[in-house]
Structures are given as C-alpha cells and as structure tokens.
Amino acid sequence: MIAAISAFAATATAITTSATGTAGTLTSLTVGEIELFGLSNFTIGLVGAIICIFISFYALMREKDDLHRLLLTDLIEVIALIAIALLGTDLAEALILPGLVVGVAELTAMSQIYIVKEKLVREPESYLDIEVMHTAPAIIAVGMLIYGIILSGFTGGAVAGLGMLFYFACKGTEEKTEILEKVSGYAWVMWVVAFIVFMTLPAYWFFALMLAGTGILAKVAIKISILGTMRKNDGSGGRRSMGGNGNV
Amino acid sequence: MIRKETEKKISKDQAKAAALISAIICITASALAFTGHINGWLGAGIVVVAFPVFVLSLFTALRESTKDGDYPFVGY
Amino acid sequence: MYEAMTASVTASMPVSESAYGFTQTDIEGQALFSLPFGDIVNFLTPYTAVLFVFALTFTIIALISKPERQVDTVMGGDAYYTKDISRETLRFQRFMAIACGLATMGGIMAGDVFNFTLFTAFIGITNIGIVAAVKNKHILDNAFEYGLLAMIGTLPLFVGAALVLATTGTLSMWILFTPEVAVPLFAKLLLVIGVIAEGMAPVFVAKAEITRAPGAPYILMVHVSSLLIFLRVIEIVISM
Amino acid sequence: MMILLYIIFAVIVGLLFHGIHRKVIARIQTRPGPPIWQEFLHVMKFSFKQTWIPKTASKVLFVAIVPAVIAIWAGALYVLFTGGSLLVIFGVYLLHKITEHGLGLSSGSPYGKLGAIRSVLSAASEIPLIASIAGIYFVTGSLMISDIVAYQADHGILLITALPIALAMYVIILSKVPYSPFGIIEAKEIVSGNKTEHFGAFRAGLEVGFALKTFVLLAVFVTLFIGAMPFWMLLIASLILLLTMSFICALTPMLSPYDAVTIQIGVIIIVIIYMAFIAFAGGMP
Incomplete structure (x- = not known):
C-alpha cells in the first residue's frame, strides 16, 4: 500500500x-x-x-x-x-x-x-431563563445606571438604558409607560434648549453642554428601557420557572 | 392553499398570430444563416427556440373550437 | 454532405493562439465565451452552453410555475384527493430550487476544478433542502440518508480536486484541458464518484420515497441539477 | 444549410419511421396493423382535438416541457448535421430524460408520476452506457462527429472494429424507440406513463418531438458506426437499423423495470471488459 x-x-x-x-x-x-x-x-x-x-x-x-x-x-x-x-x-x-x-x-x-x-422540536416554555435574571437584576441595573450617568451623553444613555432594560426585562413591570414617555419629552426639551443656548449665547457653552448631555442621557436611557417593558407583562417577569421545571 | 380556478384560454386568433410570427422568425433565421449573413450556430439557435413555438401554436390554432358545435347525427 | 458542412463550421471558428488557449476542438468544439479571472477562466463551449441554457430555462420555470396538485387515490375505494402544498413549504422549496439552479449554472460555467466541486456540494445541499421541505416521515428519512451520502460525497470530491492540484500544480481547467498536462486516472475517478454521491437523481432515486414529495417544478430541479452536473463531470474527466 | 428544412424533413421522416415500425411489428405478430402514415394521422387527430390544461397540473411546466422536447432534439439534429461534438448529442439524450421526468411530474397524475419515476430509474442504467462515448474517444481520439467519420474512412467502420461499443449504443437507442422492451416508462400497466395527461395539441407537439428524436438517434448510430454516406443512403441505413429494432420489439415482451436495468447493466459490463481489453492490449486490434 x-x-x-x-x-x-x-x-x-x-x-x-x-x-x-x-x-x-x-x-x-x-x-x-x-x-x-x-x-x-x-x-x-x-x-x-x-x-x-x-x-x-x-x-x-x-x-x-x-x-x-x-x-x-x-x-x-x-x-x-x-x-x-x-x-x-x-x-x-x-x-x-x-x-x-x-x-x-x-x-x-x-x-x-x-x-x-425525530420530532425533537418543542416550543421552549421560557425563551430566556438564566439564574442571574432572578438574583441580581437590581444591583446590575443600579451599577449600569450610575456608570451611564457618569459617562453622560449618548453612550451614557445607552449604558443606563441597558441597565434599566435588564431590570425591567427580569422583574417585569407594571408601571405606566406614559410616565416614561413624559420624561423622554422633557429630555427632548432640554436638548432643544441646550441647542438654542449654543446658538444664541455661546459664552454659556459649558452649561449648554451639560444640559444636552443630561437630556440625551435621559432620552436614550428611557427609549431603551421601554424595550424592557415590552416583555410579556404578566407581573412575574422571568420568575415563572423558578421552581426548577424550566430546563427539563 | 386555495387557488382561483381561472379558465384562461388562448384564442385561435392569438395562436394563429403566434404561429405566423414564429414561422417568419424561423424562415428568416435559417435563410440568413444559409446566405451567411449570421453565424450558422446563431441561426440554428434561433430556429431551435422558435420552431417548437411554431409547432405548438400551429396545433393550438388548429384545435377544435371551444364553442358547442352541432350535435352529430348519431343514428337512425 | 458532411465535408461541405464541416468545412463551413470550421471556417467560422476562430482559433485561439494564446499560450494556454483552449485550442483543442476534438471533444466539444471551440470555446464560445470566456471570462478570465487570473488563471481561472470561466468559459462556455457549445456543449456547456447547451447545458447552461437548459439549466437557466428550468430555473425560470421553477421561478414562475406553480406546483402541481398531486392526485392520490384512497385505498379500497373510488375516492381520490389532491395533495396541496402549504405556502411556507412552497416558498422554501421554490427558494431551494432556484438556489439549486444557480448552483447548477455555476457548476456548468466553472473553469476551476475546486469551484466545480464546491458548486457540486451546493447542489447536494440544495437537493436535500428541496426534498426535506416536505414534512413526511418517509420522505424525511430518505432525505436524511441522501444527506449523509452527500456529505460523504464531499470527501472524494475534495480529495480528487486536491490530488489534481498536487499532481499538476493548477486547478484551472483552461490549463488542465491542454494536452501537456496529465491528470492521474485516480483523481478523475474520485471526482466522478463524488459527483455520483452528491447528485441524487440518476443512481439513488431508484428507491425513491423522495419522488412521493409533491411540488413538480422543484422536485424536477433535483434531477435537472444532478444530471447536468453529471454531464459536466463527464466532460471534465474526458477533457482532462 | 437550410436548418429549418432539415428539421421539418426529419419530423416527417421520423413520423414515417414510427409508422413503419408499427406496421412491421404488426405484421410480425400476424396482425394487419395500421397504415404507415398512421402517425401523421395521430398528429393531425391530436391537433384537432380540444386542448386544455388539467386543473391539478403545474401549468407552466406542463406547457413548457413540450417545446423543450422539440427544441433539444432540433438542436441535436443541427449538431449531427454540422459534424459537431458527440458529447452534445448525448447531453441532449440525458436532457431528454429530464424532460420525460418533467412530463410525468407536471400533471399531478399518479400514472404520470409513476412513469416519471421509472424514467429516472432507467436513467440509472442508461447513463453508464454513455461511458461508451468514452470508449469511442478512446478508439478514435476525438469526439467531433466529423473526426469520427474521417477516422472511419481511414480505419474501416467502427461497427466491426468496435462492436461492443456499438452494442451499447444500440441498447441506448433501442430503449428509446416506441414499444421497446426497455420502454418501461410507458408500459401499459401505467396507461401511457409520463405522457398520460398530455393530450390535444400538447400530445401532437410531443409526437413531433419524439419523431425528431427517433430520426436523430438512428442517424447518429449510422453516422458513428458506419460512416459518411449520401443522404439517401443514410435514410435507408437508418430504416434498416429501425427494422432490426422492430423485430426485437415485436418478439420480446416488455421487461419489468428491474429486468430492464439488469440487462442494461450487463451490457455495461461487456463494454467495460472490452475497454479494459483495449487498454491492456495497447490500442485497437
């Protein structure tokens, strides 16, 4: 051979x-x-x-x-x-x-x-069910919120929003989203005011910058956190399968 | 899936027109290839495509009319 | 009769004089069209042009034709029923059939042995896809067996291509088809075995549960692709 | 060359060949048989009939497959008469298998489907027979029909010097004539097989395509294995070839699908042994 x-x-x-x-x-x-x-x-x-x-x-x-x-x-x-x-x-x-x-x-x-x-197809009972969603949503959300506020601006808004999204997604929510929308609207106003200050009173640029940063932080964070409330809103969040019948 | 049952038929006139056009294409292509105006394989390609169309449309044009005709005399 | 005709044919053929020109005409005539990418030259000879047009025609038919409604009789009675295809199955089968047609056209036009083997492997996958769209236990079982066969078939295909590369130093058919380059018979044999394993139509359809699958224009693409790729590999093997 | 005239002529001759084929079979079986222009009458009859597309059919495929049959054999005729590549003609032979398959599948009829499956089944044994073209390449060093004709002018006709290859080709052609023992795709137990649902103008078109097919296949065999000859002699030689097939068709029963495949595989084995013999003997005897 x-x-x-x-x-x-x-x-x-x-x-x-x-x-x-x-x-x-x-x-x-x-x-x-x-x-x-x-x-x-x-x-x-x-x-x-x-x-x-x-x-x-x-x-x-x-x-x-x-x-x-x-x-x-x-x-x-x-x-x-x-x-x-x-x-x-x-x-x-x-x-x-x-x-x-x-x-x-x-x-x-x-x-x-x-x-x-082999007919192994089965609808999962819960699409996302991991332990961290039951134990630590609050601490992670708070941490990300604080870090986002420190960052400020668009990125900070995204980070803070992700923290809130995570919290809402894990815990579920029964809040009225209209309130969030209202805050978002005020943030938008802050942003516009900051731009007007930029254009008319350029000497106060630092104030305008902080205003715009805060506004966009709030706006982005809230828009992203609304995503978290879109989860099936039964008040229990991911808690349903805590009893260990999730991954049989 | 439910499909709409549409009865669309090619009319005899359409079939005749298709037969005529494809016949003209066939004859023109083979004549041009014969006299050397176009490549032989190009003429053959055109004829090969047009000839089946001619055959089918000719036969469709020849077909029985879709209207009810006279009943034939079936016996004494 | 023949003398006059062949004279006219050969007179109309341009003879290429380039170094790697595809000058030999004794297998399938002169190349009609070529599209070089470096040393990989995609080309159409009269033979592959016929195959290409045929594959194109049937791909278009698969694109625009609605599937047939297969009539089935009820055993032990005069009743019969038609199998309708659900819209999702139809969409999936149509997509797979068109992908299969494109892969076939690619395999026919490929000027490179490895491209050819890849397109053949694609044909294997899409064939399985067309068949497996039908959710019937028997058909799925058969699709699984064909799929295993197609996966095994990639071994002789790729090894054949690798041996061609090892022995000749090139994968370009433009060069391989010239008489100076000799390809070992073993590599050719591996290519043919691989194509037979990939395309299910000619050899493996005999025990066909798959042809119980409804959806004529799409099931037909299985056969179109398998037979055309078989014709192509015959041409490659004879020319190499 | 007036290709159109050749095609029309080939259709007429092919239909006439079919008629003669039926007549000879009938006479061998001591029946009077139909007149030899019966196939013309068939085409006429089918074209005058009402025509529509069955409701269960896949419409585009159902219609398009008929022109496809005519087109591929018209192309093969052109390739044959210009002395083109033999590979193209056998490519067309395999494309014909696809159209047979499509014919059967397109209608949704179980008979058509059965015929279509049988056509693929028989392809499993007919495709390896096409290895005989590799044998021809092995012997003549070329696959251009003009070169093969020239080779026979120099070295004697291939029918004698390469008999096993001729036998393989004969089986290929025999499996495609009407009433063939290998004609499992249109056996009577499945009505008309894959042609069952094509009636009216479509059937007439199919008959035209099949007439072209018979003419081309016979002429290919004569050209490949006997060589160049005047056109009228080509016709006569084709007719004689057809008559031999008529005898076989008249005297043999239609084989069951697996028997047909087995016999064809036997022929393949003969061809392979022959080619191995040539390879070891180092060239033609």
Whole structure:
C-alpha cells in the first residue's frame, strides 16, 4: 500500500516538474519536498489520511444510530479538508475555508432534518431563563445606571438604558409607560434648549453642554428601557420557572 | 392553499398570430444563416427556440373550437 | 454532405493562439465565451452552453410555475384527493430550487476544478433542502440518508480536486484541458464518484420515497441539477 | 444549410419511421396493423382535438416541457448535421430524460408520476452506457462527429472494429424507440406513463418531438458506426437499423423495470471488459 502510494506521489511530483517545465508560468508547488525515511512528507500525510478514511468509513459502516452516523460524516469531511491541507500551499489554505463552510452548512442542514424527522422540536416554555435574571437584576441595573450617568451623553444613555432594560426585562413591570414617555419629552426639551443656548449665547457653552448631555442621557436611557417593558407583562417577569421545571 | 380556478384560454386568433410570427422568425433565421449573413450556430439557435413555438401554436390554432358545435347525427 | 458542412463550421471558428488557449476542438468544439479571472477562466463551449441554457430555462420555470396538485387515490375505494402544498413549504422549496439552479449554472460555467466541486456540494445541499421541505416521515428519512451520502460525497470530491492540484500544480481547467498536462486516472475517478454521491437523481432515486414529495417544478430541479452536473463531470474527466 | 428544412424533413421522416415500425411489428405478430402514415394521422387527430390544461397540473411546466422536447432534439439534429461534438448529442439524450421526468411530474397524475419515476430509474442504467462515448474517444481520439467519420474512412467502420461499443449504443437507442422492451416508462400497466395527461395539441407537439428524436438517434448510430454516406443512403441505413429494432420489439415482451436495468447493466459490463481489453492490449486490434 505504502509503496504504491509513494510511487503515486513520485509520479505526481514528476508530473508537476514536467508541467512546470513545459508551461513556464504554472504555479510551482512545494508538494513533498521534505524527505523522511525516504518518503516525502506529502506521501506520509496521504497515507495517514487514507488510514483515517478507512477507519471512518468502517465506523460508518458499523454504526446504526442516525445521530452517530451524522457525527461520523463530519469526521469524514474533516479528513477531506486534511487531504487539501496536505498540499501545504497558500492556495490550499484558500481552498480549506470554502470547504469548511460547505461542510458546516451540510452538517447544519442535516442536523435540522434530524431534529424534524425525530420530532425533537418543542416550543421552549421560557425563551430566556438564566439564574442571574432572578438574583441580581437590581444591583446590575443600579451599577449600569450610575456608570451611564457618569459617562453622560449618548453612550451614557445607552449604558443606563441597558441597565434599566435588564431590570425591567427580569422583574417585569407594571408601571405606566406614559410616565416614561413624559420624561423622554422633557429630555427632548432640554436638548432643544441646550441647542438654542449654543446658538444664541455661546459664552454659556459649558452649561449648554451639560444640559444636552443630561437630556440625551435621559432620552436614550428611557427609549431603551421601554424595550424592557415590552416583555410579556404578566407581573412575574422571568420568575415563572423558578421552581426548577424550566430546563427539563 | 386555495387557488382561483381561472379558465384562461388562448384564442385561435392569438395562436394563429403566434404561429405566423414564429414561422417568419424561423424562415428568416435559417435563410440568413444559409446566405451567411449570421453565424450558422446563431441561426440554428434561433430556429431551435422558435420552431417548437411554431409547432405548438400551429396545433393550438388548429384545435377544435371551444364553442358547442352541432350535435352529430348519431343514428337512425 | 458532411465535408461541405464541416468545412463551413470550421471556417467560422476562430482559433485561439494564446499560450494556454483552449485550442483543442476534438471533444466539444471551440470555446464560445470566456471570462478570465487570473488563471481561472470561466468559459462556455457549445456543449456547456447547451447545458447552461437548459439549466437557466428550468430555473425560470421553477421561478414562475406553480406546483402541481398531486392526485392520490384512497385505498379500497373510488375516492381520490389532491395533495396541496402549504405556502411556507412552497416558498422554501421554490427558494431551494432556484438556489439549486444557480448552483447548477455555476457548476456548468466553472473553469476551476475546486469551484466545480464546491458548486457540486451546493447542489447536494440544495437537493436535500428541496426534498426535506416536505414534512413526511418517509420522505424525511430518505432525505436524511441522501444527506449523509452527500456529505460523504464531499470527501472524494475534495480529495480528487486536491490530488489534481498536487499532481499538476493548477486547478484551472483552461490549463488542465491542454494536452501537456496529465491528470492521474485516480483523481478523475474520485471526482466522478463524488459527483455520483452528491447528485441524487440518476443512481439513488431508484428507491425513491423522495419522488412521493409533491411540488413538480422543484422536485424536477433535483434531477435537472444532478444530471447536468453529471454531464459536466463527464466532460471534465474526458477533457482532462 | 437550410436548418429549418432539415428539421421539418426529419419530423416527417421520423413520423414515417414510427409508422413503419408499427406496421412491421404488426405484421410480425400476424396482425394487419395500421397504415404507415398512421402517425401523421395521430398528429393531425391530436391537433384537432380540444386542448386544455388539467386543473391539478403545474401549468407552466406542463406547457413548457413540450417545446423543450422539440427544441433539444432540433438542436441535436443541427449538431449531427454540422459534424459537431458527440458529447452534445448525448447531453441532449440525458436532457431528454429530464424532460420525460418533467412530463410525468407536471400533471399531478399518479400514472404520470409513476412513469416519471421509472424514467429516472432507467436513467440509472442508461447513463453508464454513455461511458461508451468514452470508449469511442478512446478508439478514435476525438469526439467531433466529423473526426469520427474521417477516422472511419481511414480505419474501416467502427461497427466491426468496435462492436461492443456499438452494442451499447444500440441498447441506448433501442430503449428509446416506441414499444421497446426497455420502454418501461410507458408500459401499459401505467396507461401511457409520463405522457398520460398530455393530450390535444400538447400530445401532437410531443409526437413531433419524439419523431425528431427517433430520426436523430438512428442517424447518429449510422453516422458513428458506419460512416459518411449520401443522404439517401443514410435514410435507408437508418430504416434498416429501425427494422432490426422492430423485430426485437415485436418478439420480446416488455421487461419489468428491474429486468430492464439488469440487462442494461450487463451490457455495461461487456463494454467495460472490452475497454479494459483495449487498454491492456495497447490500442485497437
């Protein structure tokens, strides 16, 4: 077997050189330049790949379970990529990526078919249910709110708003959102007033800047926190599945 | 999925017009290819596309009228 | 008769004289069109042009045609019913069929062995997608088996392409089709095996649960793509 | 060349060939049989009938598949007469398989569907037979029909020197003539197979396409394996070839799908052994 493969690789390199000889601009390859025990490293790699192919095909032949067969086919695709990688050139590197993408795409598609075929599809009871949502929303929200106020401006508004969003999303809310809207409107007024000050009384620019910063902080924070109240508003927040029946 | 059942039929006049046009295209293309004004394969391509249209539209034009005709005399 | 005709044909063919020009005409005639990207030259010969037009036609048909309503009889009676396709299934199948048509056209036009193998792998995926859209236990089981086969098929395809690159130093068909470059028979064989494994139509449809799937223009794309890519690999293997 | 005239002529000759085929089969089976212009009458009859599209059909596909059949064989005729690539003609042969499949699938009829599935089933054995074109390339060094004709002028006709390849091609063509033992796609137990739901003008168009197909396939065989000849001799040689097939069709029952595939695979094995023999012997005997 090994002799046959090394003979194959020898002819391969011979053809490569002859091809480069006749047609001058062909890409010259460095396939099999390093010798080890009288065999080029390409040959050794090819032998290894072929052994892997035999092992994986034998395993696939023996395996009966669909899920395990799916995993074994992924093994086979990896070997195909190894065979490309053996070339050891930039071109091979460029070829591996699309090969990998195709392999992953096939694997994803097949997994989806497996899920549908075995009827493993089930609506989750709660889409997002992690422990931190029950234990620490308040402290995280307060921390982010304070940090956002320190930052001020648009970024600060975003950070503070994320903190509020997190709080509302975890705890649920029964507030009237009209109040939030009202604050948002005042923030907008502050922003406009700041701009008028900028244009008419430029000497008070620092006051105008702080006004605008605060206004936009409040506005962005409130707009983002409204997102948090959009969660199913049953008053319990994510608390429903606290009893441990969530991830059965 | 519920589909609307629309009965649209090509009228005989439309079929005749299609047959005539495709016949003219066929004859023109093959004549031009024959006299060497256009490439042989281009003429063949045009004929290959237009000829089936000609055949189908001709047969559609020949078809039985959709109106009820006279009842044939069925016996003594 | 033949002499006169062949004379007229050969006279109208421009003969390219460039170094890697696709000058040989004894397999499928002169290239009609070429689009070079470096040494990768996408091209259409009369043969691939015919295949391309056919693939294009059927892709357009899949785009504009509504699916048929498959008639099924009720066992043990005179009753029959038609299988209607839900709108979501139809959309998904149509999308997959068009993707399949595009991949087929890409595979037909590819001037590079690796591009060809990639397009073939795409055809494998989209074929599975067309079939698996139908939520029927038997059809899904078969789609799964074909999918496994298509995934295994990427091994001979990619290894074949890698061996072509290792032995000749290029993947460009423009160069591989010239008589100076010899491709080992083993690599050619791997390419053919890979295509047979990827395209399900000719060989594996015999035990067809998949053809019970309704949606004619889309199911037809499975066969169009498989057979066309098979024709293309025959051309590649003979020309190399 | 007036390609249009060639196409129309080929349609007429093909329809006549179909008629003769039926007549010969009938006489072998000691029936009077229809007149040889029966297929013209068929086309006329179908075109005068009312025509509509079944409600269960996929409309665009149902209609478009008929021009596709005519178009691919008209193209094959052009390629044959200009001495183009043999590969194109066998590409068209496979495209014909696709159109057969589409014919059956488009209507939604279970008979059509069964015929369509059988057409793909038979493709599994007919496609490897196309390996015989690789054999022709192996022998002649070219796939351009003009080159193959020239090769036969120098080296003798291929029917004798490459008999197994000719046998494979014969089986391919035999599987496509009407009433063939390999014609599993339109066997009587599934009514008319994939053509069941195409009636009226569509059926007439299909008959035209199939007439072209018969003419092209016979002419391809004669050109490939006997060589260049005047046009009238080409017609006569095609007719003789068709008559041999008529005898086979008259005397053999229609095979079951799996038998048909098995026999064709047997032919493939013969071709492969022959090609291996050539390869080891180092060239043509």
